[in-house]
Amino acid sequence: MIIELAFTVIGIMIITGAGLILLNFISPDIPNWYLRVALGFVIGNLIMIFSLSILAGFDLLHLATVVLMVMGALEAGYLLVKFRTERSNLKSTFKPGQIRFFFIFSMALLVGTILFREFLTPLSDWDTRAIWGIKAKSFFLESGFDNTFLTSSHYNDTHRDYPNGLSLMMALFYRMYGSVQEQAVKLYLITFYVNILLLTIGTLKHFFKKTPTYMIILLIIGFLYTNKFIQYSASGYADMPLAVIFASATLCSIAAVTTGSLTKSFPFLLTGVLTAATGVYIKDEGLTFFIVYAAGTISIAACSYGRKEISGFLHKKMRTIISGVALLVLFLFGFIQWELTKRQLNIIDVLPFSLDNRTLQQQLFQLTVIIRSYIAMAANSANWGMLLAPLSLFFTGGTISLLFTKKMRIYAVPGTIILLQLCIYTAAYFFSKHDITWHLQTSLERLFLHLIPSALIVAIFYVSLIAKYLQPLEHREQM
Amino acid sequence: MKVNRSQSPPFLTRIVVSTLIVASFVSLFSFYDSKKGEYKQLFKTLISTSATHTLHALDPFDSMRMTAEELDTGQNSVFLATSDRSTPRFYWLKFQADYYFYPTQPTIFLYNSDEDYAYEIMNFTTPGDTVYSAEELVLDTDHFEGRQYTDYFEYERK
Numbered sequence: 001m002i003i004e005l006a007f008t009v010i011g012i013m014i015i016t017g018a019g020l021i022l023l024n025f026i027s028p029d030i031p032n033w034y035l036r037v038a039l040g041f042v043i044g045n046l047i048m049i050f051s052l053s054i055l056a057g058f059d060l061l062h063l064a065t066v067v068l069m070v071m072g073a074l075e076a077g078y079l080l081v082k083f084r085t086e087r088s089n090l091k092s093t094f095k096p097g098q099i100r101f102f103f104i105f106s107m108a109l110l111v112g113t114i115l116f117r118e119f120l121t122p123l124s125d126w127d128t129r130a131i132w133g134i135k136a137k138s139f140f141l142e143s144g145f146d147n148t149f150l151t152s153s154h155y156n157d158t159h160r161d162y163p164n165g166l167s168l169m170m171a172l173f174y175r176m177y178g179s180v181q182e183q184a185v186k187l188y189l190i191t192f193y194v195n196i197l198l199l200t201i202g203t204l205k206h207f208f209k210k211t212p213t214y215m216i217i218l219l220i221i222g223f224l225y226t227n228k229f230i231q232y233s234a235s236g237y238a239d240m241p242l243a244v245i246f247a248s249a250t251l252c253s254i255a256a257v258t259t260g261s262l263t264k265s266f267p268f269l270l271t272g273v274l275t276a277a278t279g280v281y282i283k284d285e286g287l288t289f290f291i292v293y294a295a296g297t298i299s300i301a302a303c304s305y306g307r308k309e310i311s312g313f314l315h316k317k318m319r320t321i322i323s324g325v326a327l328l329v330l331f332l333f334g335f336i337q338w339e340l341t342k343r344q345l346n347i348i349d350v351l352p353f354s355l356d357n358r359t360l361q362q363q364l365f366q367l368t369v370i371i372r373s374y375i376a377m378a379a380n381s382a383n384w385g386m387l388l389a390p391l392s393l394f395f396t397g398g399t400i401s402l403l404f405t406k407k408m409r410i411y412a413v414p415g416t417i418i419l420l421q422l423c424i425y426t427a428a429y430f431f432s433k434h435d436i437t438w439h440l441q442t443s444l445e446r447l448f449l450h451l452i453p454s455a456l457i458v459a460i461f462y463v464s465l466i467a468k469y470l471q472p473l474e475h476r477e478q479m
Numbered sequence: 480m481k482v483n484r485s486q487s488p489p490f491l492t493r494i495v496v497s498t499l500i501v502a503s504f505v506s507l508f509s510f511y512d513s514k515k516g517e518y519k520q521l522f523k524t525l526i527s528t529s530a531t532h533t534l535h536a537l538d539p540f541d542s543m544r545m546t547a548e549e550l551d552t553g554q555n556s557v558f559l560a561t562s563d564r565s566t567p568r569f570y571w572l573k574f575q576a577d578y579y580f581y582p583t584q585p586t587i588f589l590y591n592s593d594e595d596y597a598y599e600i601m602n603f604t605t606p607g608d609t610v611y612s613a614e615e616l617v618l619d620t621d622h623f624e625g626r627q628y629t630d631y632f633e634y635e636r637k
Binding site: 117 | 502507517521570573581
């Protein structure tokens with residue numbers, strides 16, 4: 001078990017390292033190391049999942065660990081060259097800053113209590129075994145998409161059509177261990193939860209530089225150390241990874257709208273789109289988020305800057321734009337390949353909704369059930385603590401009010417993206433072909449889980465806007 | 480009442496901190512309240528046995544798989560039985576079986592309590608698989624608290 005855990009740590013480090021290096025090229029101005037590590041982890045996952053998808057497409061998954069090792073060797077080489085040429089720069093890039101012992105101890109205690117439970121229990125939740133776990137097992141035992149699980153009609157009841165990202169990553173770790181080790185792989189799964197903590201801490205540190213440590217800890221316990229976050233932290237569901245992806249992309253869009261110039265915001269927009277693209281490999285909801293996010297990104301560029309600045313930027317930075325778009329298309333290639341494979345293997349997309357002939361009264365009833373469930377879920381303090389209801393109100397109210405404030409409309413974009421994603425979920429429930437009560441009972445809490453970290457980050461951003469306006473005029477920074 | 484603007488941030492901070500303290504207490508209490516039984520059980524099992532054994536002890540399906548393998552070594556044809564195909568319970572059992580035996584496809588028996596016989600489910604069996612009658616299967620319902628859809632029927636051959 002110890003060896004497997006060590007392998008997991010090495011794997012996570014290589015994956016995060018790859019992301020950090022790519023991030024260093026496309027977006028070097030990420031404010032602090034908390035955010036840099038979290039974004040590096042997400043981008044690293046994108047790189048790795050993309051590589052594994054391509055390998056699976058060519059029936060070469062047995063080379064997965066070789067690819068990981070080559071990636072590690074390349075990273076080591078890069079660091080060595082960087083260390084020789086830019087010693088001082090590198091130190092500042094990876095300098096963790098001042099970390100208090102109390103803070104580390106508290107975080108270790110919080111994560112440790114979850115890990116204790118996770119290491120002693122199997123990956124036994126429904127979707128984990130029925131979808132992601134068995135897929136991971138198939139990618140571990142066989143070398144590509146043309147495997148027993150994806151080709152045999154025996155598995156027709158399972159969602160074989162779902163994206164493969166999480167399963168491929170789990171299979172990579174199984175291949176490192178040489179066996180299916182559910183406990184060791186939980187260390188990888190819980191990294192997503194840890195990254196949500198990093199994103200929240202990093203956002204706080206960025207907007208409120210002098211936030212006391214105890215306040216950060218209280219905020220994390222109040223919002224993120226709640227029953228549902230703990231339950232899904234390493235359960236093997238794809239929802240926690242999706243929550244990290246949404247939160248990372250939201251953070252990038254906040255960074256983009258606060259820079260003030262298109263040249264400065266472009267790296268954040270590109271990083272945001274790339275992190276959102278990771279979602280298409282994880283779950284279907286990731287695809288809708290990617291589409292909404294890409295539209296939001298274009299709207300940020302179109303609404304915040306004048307025609308002159310946009311045409312000037314396009315003229316000056318055409319090569320950068322083309323490189324960025326090419327990188328995005330390249331990373332999406334694995335997703336396109338999976339869509340084509342599904343058609344080849346005759347795997348049908350099982351959508352949870354259908355457009356049948358319901359009466360207006362039935363449709364309205366469906367909508368009231370959905371809204372009632374949303375309100376009940378937000379107010380469920382046993383699941384989410386006491387702060388979700390005020391957070392939901394503040395986040396929604398803040399976004400709507402910013403949308404109607406002409407001079408500050410641009411600041412509403414990150415929040416609007418999250419609200420639009422919620423609208424998509426609502427539409428999916430509205431046209432649900434299942435019994436709506438059952439559908440909501442079995443999935444709503446996980447959909448909330450996708451959006452809460454992003455809403456929290458946006459709320460911190462809104463509080464920072466308010467704090468700036470509360471400051472005496474002479475101390476207020478130019479916004 | 481006049482408000483001194485320079486005093487408002489510390490006052491606001493105090494409100495925020497107090498709110499966060501209450502909210503954190505609620506989160507910690509909910510965690511303690513809902514998970515204390517589970518943690519107690521984990522500690523107890525861990526003290527009495529090794530981590531690997533704890534895992535097996537806490538995974539009902541794994542022990543079921545082992546029983547099935549003992550009963551029918553190498554065949555993978557005996558795994559489980561359930562009373563109704565239309566319920567989530569049936570699918571939960573099928574997914575467990577699929578997960579454990581992958582890439583082998585195990586036989587799943589449907590136990591019909593009304594007509595009192597067990598029969599093969601179409602598409603889930605291959606020619607030559609052993610089919611057991613109801614007399615050969617003794618069903619015993621067990622429930623695991625705190626988990627969704629984890630009702631299962633454990634069986635043993637008479």
